[in-house]
Amino acid sequence: MRILIAGVGYSNLSDMSLGPLLIEILTQRAWPEGVEIDDLSYGPVFICHSLGERPAYDRIVLIGAVSREEAPGTIRRFRWAHELPSTDEIQARVVEAATGVTSLENLLVVSTYFKRLPADVVVLEIEPFVDTFGAALSDDLNALLPAFIEELTRVWSSPDPLPLLETYRFIIANPADRPTGWIIREADWGGSN
Amino acid sequence: MCFKNLPIEFDAAGRASLIGGAKDPFAYQRKDISRDEIRKLMEQNGFVKSMDFDPVTRIAGALAFHTTVDLKQRKVLEAASMATLFRGYEVILKGRDPRDAIFISSRACGVCGGVHATCASLALEMAFGIKPPPLGIVIRNLALSMEFVWDNIMHLFMLAGPDYSEEIIKRTDRWLWDRATQTSTKFEHIHGYKNVGAMLTDLNPLSGKLYLHGLELTRVAREGYVTLMSKYPHPETIVPGGVSHNVTVQSFNIFRNRLMKMFDFAKTAIGIWEEITNFFYEANPEYKKVGTRPLNFADTGIWDDPFAYDGTYENCDDWGERRWATPGVIIDGKQVTTKLRQINLGIEEFIEHSFYEPWTGHPHKTDPSGSPLSPNHPWNKETKPKPEGTNWREKYSWSTAPRWDRVAVETGTFIRMWNTVLAGKLPHQRFLELTENSMRITIPAFEKPEMIAEWKIPDQWNAFERNLSRAYAVAYNAAVAYDNWLIGMDLLKKGDSRVSTPFEVPKTNRLGVGFWGAGRGWLTHHIEIDKGAIVNYQIITPSTLMASPMDPWGSPGPYEEAVLATPILEQFEKPEDFKGIDILRTIRSFDPCMPCTTHIYAGDQVVTQDVNTCACGVE
Numbered sequence: 169m170r171i172l173i174a175g176v177g178y179s180n181l182s183d184m185s186l187g188p189l190l191i192e193i194l195t196q197r198a199w200p201e202g203v204e205i206d207d208l209s210y211g212p213v214f215i216c217h218s219l220g221e222r223p224a225y226d227r228i229v230l231i232g233a234v235s236r237e238e239a240p241g242t243i244r245r246f247r248w249a250h251e252l253p254s255t256d257e258i259q260a261r262v263v264e265a266a267t268g269v270t271s272l273e274n275l276l277v278v279s280t281y282f283k284r285l286p287a288d289v290v291v292l293e294i295e296p297f298v299d300t301f302g303a304a305l306s307d308d309l310n311a312l313l314p315a316f317i318e319e320l321t322r323v324w325s326s327p328d329p330l331p332l333l334e335t336y337r338f339i340i341a342n343p344a345d346r347p348t349g350w351i352i353r354e355a356d357w358g359g360s361n
Numbered sequence: 362m363c364f365k366n367l368p369i370e371f372d373a374a375g376r377a378s379l380i381g382g383a384k385d386p387f388a389y390q391r392k393d394i395s396r397d398e399i400r401k402l403m404e405q406n407g408f409v410k411s412m413d414f415d416p417v418t419r420i421a422g423a424l425a426f427h428t429t430v431d432l433k434q435r436k437v438l439e440a441a442s443m444a445t446l447f448r449g450y451e452v453i454l455k456g457r458d459p460r461d462a463i464f465i466s467s468r469a470c471g472v473c474g475g476v477h478a479t480c481a482s483l484a485l486e487m488a489f490g491i492k493p494p495p496l497g498i499v500i501r502n503l504a505l506s507m508e509f510v511w512d513n514i515m516h517l518f519m520l521a522g523p524d525y526s527e528e529i530i531k532r533t534d535r536w537l538w539d540r541a542t543q544t545s546t547k548f549e550h551i552h553g554y555k556n557v558g559a560m561l562t563d564l565n566p567l568s569g570k571l572y573l574h575g576l577e578l579t580r581v582a583r584e585g586y587v588t589l590m591s592k593y594p595h596p597e598t599i600v601p602g603g604v605s606h607n608v609t610v611q612s613f614n615i616f617r618n619r620l621m622k623m624f625d626f627a628k629t630a631i632g633i634w635e636e637i638t639n640f641f642y643e644a645n646p647e648y649k650k651v652g653t654r655p656l657n658f659a660d661t662g663i664w665d666d667p668f669a670y671d672g673t674y675e676n677c678d679d680w681g682e683r684r685w686a687t688p689g690v691i692i693d694g695k696q697v698t699t700k701l702r703q704i705n706l707g708i709e710e711f712i713e714h715s716f717y718e719p720w721t722g723h724p725h726k727t728d729p730s731g732s733p734l735s736p737n738h739p740w741n742k743e744t745k746p747k748p749e750g751t752n753w754r755e756k757y758s759w760s761t762a763p764r765w766d767r768v769a770v771e772t773g774t775f776i777r778m779w780n781t782v783l784a785g786k787l788p789h790q791r792f793l794e795l796t797e798n799s800m801r802i803t804i805p806a807f808e809k810p811e812m813i814a815e816w817k818i819p820d821q822w823n824a825f826e827r828n829l830s831r832a833y834a835v836a837y838n839a840a841v842a843y844d845n846w847l848i849g850m851d852l853l854k855k856g857d858s859r860v861s862t863p864f865e866v867p868k869t870n871r872l873g874v875g876f877w878g879a880g881r882g883w884l885t886h887h888i889e890i891d892k893g894a895i896v897n898y899q900i901i902t903p904s905t906l907m908a909s910p911m912d913p914w915g916s917p918g919p920y921e922e923a924v925l926a927t928p929i930l931e932q933f934e935k936p937e938d939f940k941g942i943d944i945l946r947t948i949r950s951f952d953p954c955m956p957c958t959t960h961i962y963a964g965d966q967v968v969t970q971d972v973n974t975c976a977c978g979v980e
Contacts, residue, residue, distance in 0.1 A: 179595075180468065210594065211471065217580040259523070259566040266515055266579065267954070268471015268594060281567070301453055 170225045171324050174208040176232040176272050183296030183309045187232035190313070203324065212265035212278040219284040227288040229324050231316075232272050233296045233309075240297040241312050243319055247329075248276055248289035288329045292320055363690070363698040366767040369706060369733055377706060377732035387735045389767075391713055394915040396754055399429055399439050408433035412941055414948075424908060424953050427753065428924060428944060432936050435929035437944065440921040441753050442908045444760035447716070451744040454898040459485055459866055459890050460601065462898060466886065467595045469900065472515075472954060473879045474594040475508050475586070477886070477900070480875035484886040485601040486672035488873030489866065494859035495667035497603025499849040502664045502685070503616060504590045506842035510623045511582030512880030513774060513835045516952045517630055518564070518575030521828055524946045525637050526564035526572075533931050533942040540644055547639060551632030551812075557640050560633065571633065578626055585619030588612050603861030610853055613846065620842055621807040627836035628804055628812050634832040638825045647928055652824030652947035654922040655693065659770040659906070660780050661704060661885060662688030663878035664841050666788065667848060674729045674874070677701040681876065682786050685793075685841045688876065689780030690765055696783040701876050702730060708885070708901065709737035710761040714910035717761065718745040725889075729872055739887035739899035740872060762909040762918060763901050769912065771919045772882025772903045773951070775830030778816055778837055791847070792840035802836045805843065824923075824950035831952070868893050879903050881952050904954045923947050 173194065175187030191207045199205060208215050208230070236244070252258060261277045272291060279285050294316060297308040305313075362371065368386035369377050379386050402409045414426040429439035450469050454462055462481040467474035479501055486492060493501075516522075523529055530538045542558035554560040563570040583593050590596035591606060598605045641648040664685035671680060681688045681701035689699045690707065698704060705728065712719060720743035723736040734740060751757045764770070778800050781787055785795055794801040799817040816833035819826040852858070867890070875886040881903035889896040909918030917925060927947045933939045 178468075180465075213576065213579070214583065214593070217577075217583075255567055262567065262576075263520060266519055266576070270471065301449070 169202055169227070170223060171203045172206060172225045172228045173203065173320065173324055174206045174228065174230055176208050176230055176270065176275055178209065178270055180301055180303055182298040182300055182302035182304070183294075183306050184233050184235075184299045186294060186296070186305065186309065187230075189305055190231060190316075193313075194317075208275065209270050211268050211270065212275040213262060214265075215275060216279050216282045216284045219279065220282075225286050227290070227324065227329075228286060229290045229292060229320065230272055230275070231292045231320060232294075234272060234293045235296060235299065238295045240295050241308065242295040243312070243316055244291075244293050244295075245319065245323065246291040246293075248280075248285070248291060250280055250285070250287070250289075252277065252280060290323050290329075292316070292323060363700075363703050364707060364766045365692075367707060367735065375700075377703075379733045386733075387737065389913055391913045392915045393754065394911070396439070402431070402438065403429065406431070406433070408936060409438065410936055410939070412939070412944075414941065414945065424904075424948075426920070426924070426944070426948060427757075428941070430929060430939070430941075430944075432929065432933075432939060437925050437927055437929070439753070440917065440924040441757055442760070442910060442918055442920040443751070443758045444904075444908050447746055447748075447759040449746075451898050451900060452746070454895050457895050458893070459488065459888065459895055462886070462888065462895065463599055463601070464595070464597065466898075466900065467599075469902070470879075470954065471594055472512060473508060475505060475590060475596050475599070476877060476879045476884055478596055478599040479505060480877035480884050480886045481888075482599050482601050483672070483875035483877055484873040484888045485875075486873070487674055487875070488871040488888055488890050489601055489864050490672070491602045491862050491864045492670060492672040493603030493862055494857070496608070496849060496852045496857060497860040497862070498665050498667040498670055499845050499852065500589050500604050500608060500860060501599075502667075502845040503842055503849065504586050504596070506664065506838045506845070507582050507585045507616070507620065507623075508593075509774060509838040509880045510627075510835055510842070511579045511586075513831050513838065514575050514578055514582070514623075514626065514630065516880075517634065517828060517832055517835075518571050519566070520952065521946075521949045522564045522572065522575070523566040524942065524949060525561060525641075526566065526569060527558065527562045528565045529942065530561060533940050536932065537641075537644055541640065544640060546636050548632040548636050552629050552636065554636070557636065560636060574626075578622070581619050581622050585616045585623075588615045588619075600861055602864050603859075605861060607858060607860060608849075608853075610850070613850055613853065617843075617846055620839060620846065621805070623835070623839045624804050624843075625807045625809045627832075627839055628809050628814070630832040630835050631814050634829040638829045641825060645930060647930055648825065649821045649823055650926065650928050651930070651943050652827065652923045652950050653822055653926045654771065654919060656691060656822060657693065657768050657770045658689075658691040658772065658776045658779060659704065659765045659883055660686065660689060660772050660776045661701065661876040661878060661883050662686045662780070663777065664845070667845075667852075674702070674872075677876065678703075682784070683788055685781075685787070685789050685844070686777035686878065687781045687784040687786055689784055690770065691776075691779065691783065692766070692768060696780065699780070699784045699786065702728070702732065704765070705874060705876075705885075706732055706734065706738075707765045708739065708763060709735045709765075709767070710739060710742055710763045710899075710901070711737060711912050712761050713913045714756055715758050715761050716746060716748050716756055718747045720745060725872070739885065739901060740874075740889065740897070742899050743897070744899070758908070758910040760905050760908045760910060760918075762912040763906050764912055767912070767914070769909065769916060769919050769922060770906060771951070772906055773827065773831070774834040774838070774880060774882060775816075775827065776882055777878070778830065778834065779818060782818060789841075789844055791844050793837070793844075800833075800837070802833065802840050804836050804840070824927075824946045827950040827952075866890075866893050870896075879954070881954055882906075902954070904951075907951050908953060920948055920951060920953070923951070 175191035177187030
């Protein structure tokens with residue numbers, strides 16, 4: 169089974185840089201054969217090019233920090249629904265991607281459109297404590313890292329796709345394009361506080 | 362005499378001094394523009410509409426544009442360009458180790474990080490008193506020209522290209538699409554299309570063959586780039602005095618393989634954009650007025666001669682003129698200087714209509730050669746952000762208003778060709794030949810045969826000519842890369858594989874400036890260091906120059922000038938059907954790149970925001 173664990177986020181933005189910073193930590197560890205660790209903190213069009221060069225993955229786990237106006241430290245786990253918005257919206261996301269915007273949502277939309285993702289895609293994200301300029305994670309988030317990594321381990325090592333707790337859908341720029349009934353939320357989130 | 366408005370004159374030996382007599386020679390009187398007339402028109406006339414494009418889509422980063430349009434007269438009455446995010450890098454860099462400037466300023470843009478890193482290294486080389494060995498300069502030239510190739514292709518086929526596609530034309534000007542389907546092409550021998558309509562279909566976003574091919578080629582170009590710079594978009598191998606990694610004949614050959622593919626696509630791109638331009642001009646000659654503005658241009662030049670560049674301010678006029686792109690300023694169509702020192706003296710930044718507080722200091726009365734410097738010059742400027750409400754008469758942008766000799770100037774990848782042709786000084790003519798009004802570019806054979814493309818200084822200047830010239834610039838960039846590749850191979854064959862030079866960070870007070878360029882033109886980084894730390898750091902990007910708001914005299918910035926001069930040609934029956942395609946074509950023709958930071962800095966508070974605020978723009 170080929171598994172990719174990848175971080176996504178801008179550098180130098182304190183907790184918002186969880187993706188690239190955690191990948192630095194994870195690459196120092198030993199991983200079983202078939203598990204790859206990568207930093208996908210760059211334009212999703214370029215990521216599509218890179219994924220297109222690799223043998224297909226069976227599972228991709230994307231990690232990062234995202235502000236969703238929940239309590240700081242909340243850990244969320246989503247399954248990507250592989251549903252796409254209108255073509256105008258996809259084009260807007262491709263342009264953002266090509267012009268350097270780094271974001272989990274763009275990555276999911278663009279790489280789905282270009283058919284670069286396996287069916288089993290999980291997003292593991294955390295609500296940041298601090299989103300100001302800074303090269304390191306906040307102490308609060310650092311304290312939560314063991315819980316986050318534990319949840320990450322549970323996700324990537326599960327022999328089958330986990331019963332997913334929430335279906336991840338992107339946030340799009342034009343609310344008029346947003347389909348209704350998006351969020352499928354269930355109880356018992358692993359690792360939230 | 363290159364200045365008409367600044368109080369600086371030059372003697373016969375070219376030494377600059379202040380024109381005598383004035384007590385406060387750089388002082389100026391702010392002139393406010395009344396909006397009463399516009400308000401009255403809007404109240405009285407249902408056809409005078411306010412239209413906001415927020416964000417302007419298919420550009421890099423965050424730009425919004427406010428217009429007031431008279432739909433009956435088909436005129437733009439008011440235009441305001443708004444950079445909606447603040448790039449806090451100048452503030453972040455203060456007090457840091459000067460070497461951090463390379464890596465931090467690179468993050469100012471998600472597309473052209475390499476140009477910021479390189480520009481920062483040039484500024485540091487001047488401040489440190491060092492220069493790279495020839496191969497280090499060649500590698501910078503190679504990587505950056507490849508970056509521009511992909512940047513220009515991306516603009517032509519993914520950003521601006523869709524404005525001319527079947528999909529968009531059908532939405533805005535159905536008659537034009539009908540005409541396209543019945544029009545035979547003139548340049549089939551170059552691009553392979555028999556019918557204009559078929560070509561415009563292939564420009565459709567997401568599905569068009571040209572769109573998808575352009576997207577794929579961005580990968581090939583980046584592969585070439587990372588072969589020499591190891592990482593994109595933020596290379597970590599650029600250091601003061603060169604690059605930090607070795608290159609081999611093998612890595613050079615990988616680069617060449619990618620480069621040759623670009624030559625073939627450059628031929629196609631020129632044919633496509635010649636076709637589009639001709640088609641629109643013949644369909645309606647009024648398209649020649651879309652995006653027109655005065656012929657006022659500035660560029661700092663780029664691509665150093667590896668055997669001439671010494672990194673000093675003292676000699677920058679000489680090494681500047683040895684570049685593959687000659688530095689220069691053109692005012693009213695006439696080149697007024699090609700000297701980097703004069704270009705540097707002429708630049709000022711104003712903040713009357715920007716979200717900043719004024720600064721009061723004037724620490725550097727002169728540049729390092731003793732020439733007078735304005736208090737508004739970047740070496741004297743302080744970045745003092747002050748967010749507040751938007752007001753078209755007062756403050757409405759995070760962009761400052763840079764002016765050269767107090768004139769709004771346009772820059773761009775094609776302004777490099779324009780300056781180089783007018784100057785007639787190009788020392789590197791292996792693939793480039795100059796005539797009085799043109800540049801002939803030899804595009805080598807790869808899968809397609811060799812082609813000589815001739816870019817001529819256009820008779821008119823507008824949105825179409827910008828895009829067409831950018832297509833020629835793909836060939837120009839690639840030709841410069843190939844010339845440098847041959848020089849680099851020669852150095853490697855001779856055994857001169859040095860790529861960097863040792864240095865120490867000086868502890869004394871020093872000034873430096875990086876004169877470089879982005880895919881979109883002018884780029885300068887001004888630095889002051891003292892006691893081993895950055896005292897002041899100021900960046901002027903091409904989009905700061907062109908997206909600028911009004912200056913203190915009420916004169917619009919280049920985007921604003923061009924939109925104000927644009928006739929409304931779009932067909933619509935009711936005002937609510939108006940989509941603003943002519944305005945959008947104008948703005949996008951500049952290839953706006955509002956550097957992609959996601960920080961807003963407000964005193965001690967930094968807020969992270971999404972790049973796009975909403976999607977009420979027209980698509």
